[in-house]
Amino acid sequence: MKHSLIPGAGCTPRPGPGRRGKPQVKTAAGAARAGFDPGFEFMQRKPLRELQYQRLRDIVRHAFEHVEYYRHSFTAAGISPATLRSLDDIRHFPLVEKQNLRDAYPFKMLAVPREKVVRLHASSGTTGKPTVVGYTAADIDIWAGLMARCLFAGGVRPGDIVHNAYYYGLFTGGFGVHYGAERLGCSVTPISGGNTEKQVMLLKDFGAHVLAATPSYALNIAEVAARQGVDLAGGPLRIGLFGGEPSSQAMRAELERQLGLRVVELYGLSEVMGPGVAGACTEQAGMHGWEDHFLFEIIDPASHEPLPMGCTGELVITTLTKQAQPMIRYRTRDITRLTDEPCACGRSHLRIEQIAGRDDDMLIIRGVNLYPSQIESLLVGFPGIAPHYQLIVTRQGSLDGLRIQVEAIPGTQVDRRQLAETIRHRVKSMGGVSCEVEIMESGGVPRSEGKAVRVRDLRHA
Numbered sequence: 379m380k381h382s383l384i385p386g387a388g389c390t391p392r393p394g395p396g397r398r399g400k401p402q403v404k405t406a407a408g409a410a411r412a413g414f415d416p417g418f419e420f421m422q423r424k425p426l427r428e429l430q431y432q433r434l435r436d437i438v439r440h441a442f443e444h445v446e447y448y449r450h451s452f453t454a455a456g457i458s459p460a461t462l463r464s465l466d467d468i469r470h471f472p473l474v475e476k477q478n479l480r481d482a483y484p485f486k487m488l489a490v491p492r493e494k495v496v497r498l499h500a501s502s503g504t505t506g507k508p509t510v511v512g513y514t515a516a517d518i519d520i521w522a523g524l525m526a527r528c529l530f531a532g533g534v535r536p537g538d539i540v541h542n543a544y545y546y547g548l549f550t551g552g553f554g555v556h557y558g559a560e561r562l563g564c565s566v567t568p569i570s571g572g573n574t575e576k577q578v579m580l581l582k583d584f585g586a587h588v589l590a591a592t593p594s595y596a597l598n599i600a601e602v603a604a605r606q607g608v609d610l611a612g613g614p615l616r617i618g619l620f621g622g623e624p625s626s627q628a629m630r631a632e633l634e635r636q637l638g639l640r641v642v643e644l645y646g647l648s649e650v651m652g653p654g655v656a657g658a659c660t661e662q663a664g665m666h667g668w669e670d671h672f673l674f675e676i677i678d679p680a681s682h683e684p685l686p687m688g689c690t691g692e693l694v695i696t697t698l699t700k701q702a703q704p705m706i707r708y709r710t711r712d713i714t715r716l717t718d719e720p721c722a723c724g725r726s727h728l729r730i731e732q733i734a735g736r737d738d739d740m741l742i743i744r745g746v747n748l749y750p751s752q753i754e755s756l757l758v759g760f761p762g763i764a765p766h767y768q769l770i771v772t773r774q775g776s777l778d779g780l781r782i783q784v785e786a787i788p789g790t791q792v793d794r795r796q797l798a799e800t801i802r803h804r805v806k807s808m809g810g811v812s813c814e815v816e817i818m819e820s821g822g823v824p825r826s827e828g829k830a831v832r833v834r835d836l837r838h839a
């Protein structure tokens with residue numbers, strides 16, 4: 379059996395993520411009144427599982443009957459829709475990888491005639507063809523509803539001004555948040571990414587309540603606001619709807635401090651829908667994965683065996699209602715764990731814990747496994763250091779090397795050699811990795827306008 383490369387992967391379920399603050403709602407009726415879509419959000423788990431099973435049976439049959447890829451892969455695995463006699467039988471179905479979607483470029487994964495597709499998105503492939511995702515009008519409607527659910531669960535209310543700095547375009551972030559915020563009855567500023575000075579001006583002049591952005595871009599906005607002398611923290615900004623990339627607890631605390639808001643995490647991926655697959659509630663204790671529309675599993679990424687609730691591993695998602703392009707057991711590559719312990723908000727849907735990173739983003743430096751977010755938690759808040767960093771991976775001869783580029787906080791007098799040495803020591807004692815640390819001038823580390831490039835791997839350059 380192959381062994382997992384994932385740090386912390388394992389099968390000893392730990393208790394779920396802790397709760398913060400007092401329960402908002404004390405009774406089931408109170409909870410139901412609190413939801414955006416209460417009939418589903420607060421369902422008992424047993425009927426919720428029954429609903430999942432019914433929907434799973436339908437979607438597996440739909441995929442099998444209309445997508446050649448599924449017909450072949452199921453047949454090759456010796457299974458058919460009839461194999462599914464309980465939810466647990468999903469484990470017999472083959473996993474879908476990103477490469478399978480690339481091979482189906484552009485439309486071979488569609489389960490409906492192309493004319494029924496009202497929207498096409500695509501995920502950014504750095505090399506080769508992107509992966510294309512189609513939506514029917516009904517799929518778009520469900521997506522808007524789920525995004526509205528995330529917004530409401532996170533504390534956004536009708537009438538709030540939502541400054542949407544996720545990119546609009548083939549990326550799902552901009553449109554996903556936009557439709558959800560409109561559905562909830564918010565006023566949306568569809569500014570998209572970039573043009574950061576203007577973002578700061580509109581955030582202030584419009585009096586936005588919600589900033590929707592990747593955490594790295596939110597940090598960029600905060601920095602530009604500070605440089606312009608604009609105090610966003612003292613204004614009406616209340617909620618940061620952040621997602622699209624991993625962020626450490628330290629980074630989120632830094633954003634809360636700089637922008638005077640509360641971070642609400644948003645999760646999703648284009649292959650499965652886009653943002654809104656899961657979202658945090660005001661308890662800030664993990665992201666509720668909407669189980670009436672998705673089936674979540676955790677597998678061991680090496681052996682592909684399903685792991686029990688509470689174990690750390692790779693998240694695999696099956697769409698239960700998506701008509702245009704159903705995904706049966708899509709490998710997200712995201713490393714996390716699930717909990718179905720009751721949440722203080724009253725919502726019954728399981729929670730996805732903080733995403734540690736993607737297993738394909740994990741650095742293996744001289745045999746040591748390390749996620750960029752682990753290094754981030756050490757760097758952010760480090761005395762004298764600004765929260766901007768990049769990791770450069772090199773190879774000298776047969777040995778991998780890691781160089782960490784950080785910036786000193788402008789205007790501070792620091793002994794750079796001493797500071798670099800201290801950081802080097804901390805990284806070594808955290809993960810056992812030797813590295814070089816380079817303290818750069820302010821602005822030396824590239825700023826993000828969307829998803830940050832945290833790692834530059836020069837090993838194959």
Ligand code: DLL
Pocket residue numbers: 501502544549550551620621622623624625643644645646647648649652653654710712733735736
């Ligand atoms: O990033 C969708 C999205 C947009 C989610 C805006 C949230 C907000 P993709 O470009 O297909 O879709 O990238 C999906 O991004 O597999 C994760 O690796 C990562 N990701 C998304 N949300 C989070 C999060 C969008 N909250 C990939 N924490 C996913 C950590 C995240 N990683």
